[in-house]
Every structure is written in C-alpha cells, then in structure tokens.
Amino acid sequence: MARRALRRAEAITAMADHVLAQGLAGASLRNLAAAAGTSDRMLLYYFTSKDDLLAATLGDIAQRLLTALEQALPADTRLPADALLARLRGALATTDLRAAMAVWLELVAGALRGQQPHTRLAGPIAAGFHQWIAARLDAPEAERAAQAARLLALVDGMLLLDAAGTPELAALAAI
DSSP: OOHHHHHHHHHHHHHHHHHHHHOGGGOOHHHHHHHHTSOHHHHHHHSSSHHHHHHHHHHHHHHHHHHHHHHHSOTTOOBOHHHHHHHHHHHHTSHHHHHHHHHHHHHHHHHHTTOTTHHHHHHHHHHHHHHHHHHHBOSOHHHHHHHHHHHHHHHHHHHHHHHTTOHHHHHHHTO
C-alpha cells in the first residue's frame, strides 16, 4: 500500500474513533486533524474535501457496526421478523455499539434539517442496513424488502425511544 493510502487509512481509523467518542458535533476539521495526528491542511491532502473526509469516517463507523452485528448474526443466519428483531435489539444494546448508534442519530437529525453532507450520507448507510437485515430475514422473497424496511424503522424507532429515556416504551415496541 502506498504511503499516502496508508496514512489516509490510519487517519480514517483515528477520526472514526474520535467521532465515536465525541459525536458529529465534535467533528470540526481542526478536531479531526488533531485526532488523526496531523494538520487540517494535510487532511485535505488525503481527502478531496471535508465532505469526502466525513463520508470516509462515517463509512468506517458503519462498517464497524456491521462487523459487530455480523458477530451477533452471521451471514448464514435466517430468522423470522420477531426473532430477528429480538436479536438485533440485544446486539444494539451493547455498550460497544451505543456510540455508533448515537452517531447514526446525529447524522439522521442533520439530514432531517437538510444539512449536507448528512442528507447525502444517511440514505446509503440506511440502505446498507436495510440490505443487511433483508439478508437475514426468513420471509418470502416477495415480502422480504418490505419486512426489512419495517424492521429497520422499528429498530431506529426503538433507538429513539431509548435515547429519549423511555426504554420501557422501546421494550414494548419489540413485543
């Protein structure tokens, strides 16, 4: 791997760690550069823009989340919707994944306000999670995409209820 590509990959990992710890609100170019152990000018040497840098960082966080979910639900797992929901809820409740889910909520909130690059980045990440759920859903092919979309919406809704301090309502939604 070329030195520039290696340094870029190292920066992405460090910036993802920073965003997981501080959230998107702490993702200024200066803060991300400090987390990566470089200057903001050098970051823009490795990335075409701050949006490119943020896309790579959020992509890394999404990949970490998918990798962790893979451990809980391997690719060959096929479950009915209610069992899949229960397994997803259990996996997402772990401390390791809560930071990633908090970043997800920040990203979606920015997209809701029409902020860029939030709007552009949230859709593909959501689509990736939808695909991941659909691949593990034991449902007729004709119904799988719709059921996976409902599960994704339910998981996100339960996350919101948990974040709002009403875990009992999130638990009720899972029944």
